[in-house]
Amino acid sequence: MKIKNMMPLVSRKVIWTEIIGTGLIMLVMLADNHQRFSNDLSYELFMAGIYSASHKIADINVMLAGRFRMILYYLVLCVFLGIDNYFFYYRGSVSAYTMKRISNRKEMYVRCFTLPVFMFLIMLILSMLQLAVFVSMYLNYTPAVFLPEYHGIDFWRLFI
Amino acid sequence: MIEIKNVSKSYGKVKALDNVSLNIDRGEIIGLFGENGAGKTTLIKSILNFISYKGEILLDGERITRKNIGKLSFATSEHSFFPDLDGNAHREFYKEHFETFRERRFDGLAEFFKLPLNKPIKKLSNGQQNQFEVILALSQGADFILMDEPFSGSDMLNREDFYKVLMGIIEENETVFLSTHLIEEVSGFISRAVLIKEGQIVGNISIDKLEQQGITLTDYIKENYHYEEDRVSKALENMLEGDRNNE
Numbered sequence: 341m342k343i344k345n346m347m348p349l350v351s352r353k354v355i356w357t358e359i360i361g362t363g364l365i366m367l368v369m370l371a372d373n374h375q376r377f378s379n380d381l382s383y384e385l386f387m388a389g390i391y392s393a394s395h396k397i398a399d400i401n402v403m404l405a406g407r408f409r410m411i412l413y414y415l416v417l418c419v420f421l422g423i424d425n426y427f428f429y430y431r432g433s434v435s436a437y438t439m440k441r442i443s444n445r446k447e448m449y450v451r452c453f454t455l456p457v458f459m460f461l462i463m464l465i466l467s468m469l470q471l472a473v474f475v476s477m478y479l480n481y482t483p484a485v486f487l488p489e490y491h492g493i494d495f496w497r498l499f500i
Numbered sequence: 501m502i503e504i505k506n507v508s509k510s511y512g513k514v515k516a517l518d519n520v521s522l523n524i525d526r527g528e529i530i531g532l533f534g535e536n537g538a539g540k541t542t543l544i545k546s547i548l549n550f551i552s553y554k555g556e557i558l559l560d561g562e563r564i565t566r567k568n569i570g571k572l573s574f575a576t577s578e579h580s581f582f583p584d585l586d587g588n589a590h591r592e593f594y595k596e597h598f599e600t601f602r603e604r605r606f607d608g609l610a611e612f613f614k615l616p617l618n619k620p621i622k623k624l625s626n627g628q629q630n631q632f633e634v635i636l637a638l639s640q641g642a643d644f645i646l647m648d649e650p651f652s653g654s655d656m657l658n659r660e661d662f663y664k665v666l667m668g669i670i671e672e673n674e675t676v677f678l679s680t681h682l683i684e685e686v687s688g689f690i691s692r693a694v695l696i697k698e699g700q701i702v703g704n705i706s707i708d709k710l711e712q713q714g715i716t717l718t719d720y721i722k723e724n725y726h727y728e729e730d731r732v733s734k735a736l737e738n739m740l741e742g743d744r745n746n747e
Contacts, residue, residue, distance in 0.1 A: 345596075349582045349584070349585060349593070350582070350584040350585070351584040351585070351620060354584060428584075431583070432579075432583035432584075432622050433578065433579035433580060433581055433582070433583050433621075434576070434578045434579065434580055435579075435580055435581060435582045435583070436580075437548075437550065437574060437576065437578075437580035438574075438580045438581070438582070440548070440549075440550060440569075441548070441569050441570070441572065441573075441574065442566075442570075442597040442598075443566050443567065443569075443570065443597070444566070444597075445566050
């Protein structure tokens with residue numbers, strides 16, 4: 341299937357608005373997350389430095405708790421975008437009638453949801469990359485003396 | 501052939517279609533007439549499988565599914581084009597999705613009506629949008645062309661042009677099922693008239709038969725609708741009498 345056959349049947353301007361809009365929201369979310377984590381890590385290191393070498397910084401799972409909840413917010417945004425794309429077929433005309441007369445019954449839904457699903461997947465990939473960056477910052481920038489024992493990442497806590 | 505067998509459809513307690521049976525043969529231009537709310541649109545939407553119904557509708561002996569629905573095209577006053585796209589994009593879409601798409605007919609009709617194919621359809625006037633809607637239905641290459649009041653909002657000259665084009669391009673194997681209020685305008689080119697009233701077929705007659713009987717289509721419809729000629733004068737009289745009594 342060609343990419344153009346997976347896009348909503350609207351003008352290119354509308355499609356680019358969707359891509360740029362959701363892309364910008366994604367970047368703002370990721371940048372904000374990065375800023376907050378950097379601040380928290382700096383604060384932890386600063387506090388550890390003030391106290392003594394015996395003071396450990398917070399566990400990474402504590403520092404990352406709920407930090408990727410933005411993925412869920414973005415998922416909601418993408419679902420709304422898909423629903424909005426669906427209503428394009430009822431706006432200004434009832435072009436849904438035409439979509440109901442083509443042989444591929446899934447095409448209408450593919451055209452509504454491919455773009456949001458694609459944007460969400462990008463968000464997921466970038467978030468996982470960001471998580472890797474956070475873990476790397478935590479493990480590499482923290483002097484070993486301040487590091488608590490590392491037991492790996494509890495993925496569920498990232499969202500809660 | 502489209503066979504409509506004992507089709508009923510209700511919206512809550514309101515019966516939109518009540519045990520409708522009708523055959524639509526190939527090569528006919530059929531006019532579907534009835535007052536607002538009589539069930540014309542519901543009947544057409546049932547044929548197209550857009551709504552659920554009781555009964556059976558067969559297209560060449562088979563139930564209408566996504567496999568054979570391409571044999572039906574549809575033009576509606578609600579419009580079914582993609583308003584954001586231009587005519588060229590529609591041509592591409594139809595070429596890709598309807599194997600039988602008649603590109604030459606599409607281009608020829610667009611040229612005849614002087615429709616700009618590089619402008620989003622939403623930017624065209626209502627009359628041009630109606631024209632475009634009908635052009636798509638005629639160019640799809642369907643065996644059965646269903647039209648639900650496609651000229652509503654179009655001016656008379658615009659409609660006349662269309663009737664001429666319709667008569668000129670429709671081929672023997674193509675069938676037009678046209679729902680309209682414009683009885684007199686279409687009476688010159690339809691081959692059969694179907695009347696629907698309160699969800700029931702109350703008339704189904706060929707125009708040849710009407711001519712043999714020396715009845716006009718308008719009279720036939722009035723007769724089958726039990727239209728009272730003096731209805732308006734009676735109502736006015738009642739109103740005047742009421743006013744006089746109040747005085």
